[in-house]
Every structure is written in C-alpha cells, then in structure tokens.
Amino acid sequence: MVKAVTGFGRSGLYDWFIQRVSAVVLVAYTLFIVGFIFLSKDFGYASWSALFEQRWVRVFSLVALISTLAHAWIGLWSVVTDYLTNRMMGGKATVLRILVEVLLGAVAVFYAVWGFEILWGV
C-alpha cells in the first residue's frame, strides 16, 4: 500500500474527517460574516471594527482561517495527486508534484501568519 506522506491527516479517513469538520466551520463563518454585513443597520467602519474587537470573533476568524488552510491542503493534495501523475508526464511528475506541494504549503503558512497579524493587529 502506498503511504500518503504528503497527505494532511496521514490517512484518507482522517483527511475525510478534517475535510468535513472544516467545511462545517466554514459554512458557519461564511453565514456569520454575510449575515452581519446584511443585518447591521449601518454597516461601516465603526460596526465592522467593533465586531473584530471582540475576542471571540477574532478566535472564530482564526479558526475559520486555519480550517480554510487544512481544507485547502486536502483538496489541493487530491488535485495535484490526480493530475500531476507519472502516468501523464513520466518520472519528473513526482518532483514537480513535491515542488508544487512545498510551494502551496509555503503560501498556506504565509496566509496563516498574515491572518494572525491582521486579527491581533501588529
């Protein structure tokens, strides 16, 4: 059996589970933000910044961002594993796939640090 060394949860079952849990978090967060924008009477800088001054909103936002990155990692792993294959482009596909995954991982880390900096204001 092939070991999914670049998978997120170390096994397909964990990946499946993380994918679902993060999806539910992201649906909740999307509805929360969209709901806030539409339901606030005078949506503007004052109400928007007041929202993010609350700690639970920052925590919820950070959890949503981390969910996004875990969710994206699993999804992007599936995509590169399906399309950047040895069958399609020979042995160099493995090298290319690893490079792409490293690059995507770097972007994910960058997003996480950036998001944390925004939410906890540097």
Next chain:
Amino acid sequence: MNKNRPVNLDISTIKLPAPALVSILHRISGVVLFAVVALLLCMLDSSLESEQGFNKVAAFFTSVPAKLVLWASLAALIYHLVAGVRHLIMDLGVGESLEGGRRGAVIVLVLSVVLILLAGVLVW
C-alpha cells in the same frame, strides 16, 4: 498490484454528465478560492486598519474590473459552498442513489446560478 491496469482519466475523452460537471467545477472553484484568500486577507487588513482604509476598500470596488473580480470570487465561494453542502448531505445518506446523485447535481447547478446572479445584483 498490477501496474498495467487500464485507466482513463483523460478528461477530454470523458463525457460530462451533471454529477461530473458538479465535481470538476467543485475542484476548479476550490483552487480559485485558495488564491482568493489573499484578496480576502488584503481586504480584511485594510478594512480593519483605519476608517480611511475601510473607505479605500469600499471605493476600490466601485470600478467595473474590481466588481468583476469580486463577483467572480463570490461566484467561486457560492458554488463551492453549495456543492460542498451537497457532499455533507450525501454523507448523511441522502441522495446517494444514481438518480439521487443526478438530481442533487442539477439542484446544485440551478441553485448556484440563482445565488450567483443574486450576488451580481448586490455587487452592482
């Protein structure tokens, strides 16, 4: 494992019935959304920085090209969310039959188009 199993993952030779179309669009919108995170973080950064920053983001989205980018991003988000909810519903055992899969796929496509058009109205 037999390494010479016949495979056909050449998408150009595969017909795309509704469930296949829903699946490939789910992947494409997912890849797009990973890039859109940068745009969202940019907007969040400016909008929380100061009142001027907030107004700058609002002003930026009055131009037509910016509105198109925003609408395309919202379209990817809406589609990915609707198709994702279908996955969650199917995980609960609903609509797993061949016919249920087809019906679910058509519902996803119709519902997304309606919501994406609605988002377009709101953006403009």
